[in-house]
Amino acid sequence: MSKKVKYYYDSESLAYRKIKPKKRTKVAYALLFLVASALFGFLSFVVVMNTSYLETPKDKMMKREIDNMKISYSILNKKIEQLDAVLTSLEERDNNLYRVYFNANPIALADRRAGIITQDRYRELEGFNNSDLVINTHKKVDEIAKALVVQSRSLDGILKMAKTKGRLLASIPAIQPVKNEDLKQMASGFGYRSDPFTKARKMHEGMDFTARTGTPIYATGDGVVKRADNGLSGYGNHIQINHGYGYLTLYAHLSKIKVRPGQRVKRGDVIGFVGSTGRSEAPHLHYEVHKGGKPVNPINFYYGNISAAEYVVISKIANQENQSLD
Incomplete structure (x- = not known):
C-alpha cells in the first residue's frame, strides 16, 4: 500500500504542491513514540510484578509464612480475648465480693488496666507491613500482664485479710462462759x-x-x-x-x-x-x-x-x- 501523499494549494503559483514533512516534526514523533512505549512497558511491568506469574519459590514461601503468621496472630488474639474475659470476671468478683466482704476499697479499672507504657517500647516492631497487628497484640499482652500482677497482689492482700478476719472471729467472745x-x-x-x-x-x-x-x-x-x-x-x-x-x-x-x-x-x-x-x-x-x-x-x-x-x-x-x- 503506497504512502498517502498530502498536497497544499500555492496561491502565488496557482498550483498544488506536495507537502514535505519537516525533519524536526519527524524527531518529535519519534520521541513521542519512545515515551509512550516506555510508559506502556513500565505499566506492564508493574501489572506483571503484582501477579503470581513471576513469583519465585522464595517469594511464594515468604508469602505463605506471612499468611501463616496472620493466622497465628488471629488465633492468639482470640485466646487473649478469652483470657481477658476470665480476668475481667475475676476482677469483678474481687471488687464486688471479696473486697466488699473484707471492707476493703475496690481497685479502680484505670489502676488495673493501665498497661505498661514506656517511651519507644514498641519501636523495634514498627516499619513492617503487619506492624499494627503485631504492636496491638503486644499491647494487649502487656495490659493483661499488668492486670494479672495487680490481681495477684490483691488476692495476696485478701488472703492476709482473711487470715486476720479468721483470727478476729476466733477471738471475739462468742459463747456462754457456763454451759x-x-x-x-x-x-x-x-x-x-x-x-x-x-x-x-x-x-x-x-x-x-x-x-x-x-x-x-x-x-x-x-x-x-x-x-x-x-x-x-x-x-x-x-x-x-x-x-x-x-x-x-x-x-x-x-x-x-x-x-x-x-x-x-x-x-x-x-x-x-x-x-x-x-x-x-x-x-x-x-x-x-x-x-x-x-x-x-x-x-x-x-x-x-x-x-x-x-x-x-x-x-x-x-x-x-x-x-x-x-
Missing part, C-alpha cells in the same frame, strides 16, 4: 440493778450465771490471760482475758483459777470454776465483756453455742430489773 446444762438460772443481766448488799440501784456491768460451786468456766474466745488473781476489790478470784481487736472479758468470784497471766487460751478452754469469792451473795459467775475499754452487754455475743429460742429466753431474763448477786 446451759450446768446453769441453775441466769440470775441477772446487764444494766441498772438492785445491789444485794446496799439495795441501791446501780449499774451492773456484766451478767450473773448461777451454778454449783466447782462448775467449769470456759474462755469465750481466743486470747491471752491478762490477770488471774484476787487483787480487784469485790471480784474475789477473777480472770481477765485480752482477746485483741479491743475485746477483753472478765470472769469473777471463782472458787479456783486454772490459768496464769500470759497464758494463751482458746475458745472453749476451761479456765476456772464457779465460786462465791469476793463480794458475792451466792455461788455464781459474774461475766463481763469490754470493747474499746467500755463494758458492753454480753448477751449480744452468745451466737456461738445457743439456739435462737434459748437466746430469746435468756434475753427476757437478762432484761428484767432484778437484784444482782454481787
Whole structure:
C-alpha cells in the first residue's frame, strides 16, 4: 500500500504542491513514540510484578509464612480475648465480693488496666507491613500482664485479710462462759440493778450465771490471760482475758483459777470454776465483756453455742430489773 501523499494549494503559483514533512516534526514523533512505549512497558511491568506469574519459590514461601503468621496472630488474639474475659470476671468478683466482704476499697479499672507504657517500647516492631497487628497484640499482652500482677497482689492482700478476719472471729467472745446444762438460772443481766448488799440501784456491768460451786468456766474466745488473781476489790478470784481487736472479758468470784497471766487460751478452754469469792451473795459467775475499754452487754455475743429460742429466753431474763448477786 503506497504512502498517502498530502498536497497544499500555492496561491502565488496557482498550483498544488506536495507537502514535505519537516525533519524536526519527524524527531518529535519519534520521541513521542519512545515515551509512550516506555510508559506502556513500565505499566506492564508493574501489572506483571503484582501477579503470581513471576513469583519465585522464595517469594511464594515468604508469602505463605506471612499468611501463616496472620493466622497465628488471629488465633492468639482470640485466646487473649478469652483470657481477658476470665480476668475481667475475676476482677469483678474481687471488687464486688471479696473486697466488699473484707471492707476493703475496690481497685479502680484505670489502676488495673493501665498497661505498661514506656517511651519507644514498641519501636523495634514498627516499619513492617503487619506492624499494627503485631504492636496491638503486644499491647494487649502487656495490659493483661499488668492486670494479672495487680490481681495477684490483691488476692495476696485478701488472703492476709482473711487470715486476720479468721483470727478476729476466733477471738471475739462468742459463747456462754457456763454451759446451759450446768446453769441453775441466769440470775441477772446487764444494766441498772438492785445491789444485794446496799439495795441501791446501780449499774451492773456484766451478767450473773448461777451454778454449783466447782462448775467449769470456759474462755469465750481466743486470747491471752491478762490477770488471774484476787487483787480487784469485790471480784474475789477473777480472770481477765485480752482477746485483741479491743475485746477483753472478765470472769469473777471463782472458787479456783486454772490459768496464769500470759497464758494463751482458746475458745472453749476451761479456765476456772464457779465460786462465791469476793463480794458475792451466792455461788455464781459474774461475766463481763469490754470493747474499746467500755463494758458492753454480753448477751449480744452468745451466737456461738445457743439456739435462737434459748437466746430469746435468756434475753427476757437478762432484761428484767432484778437484784444482782454481787
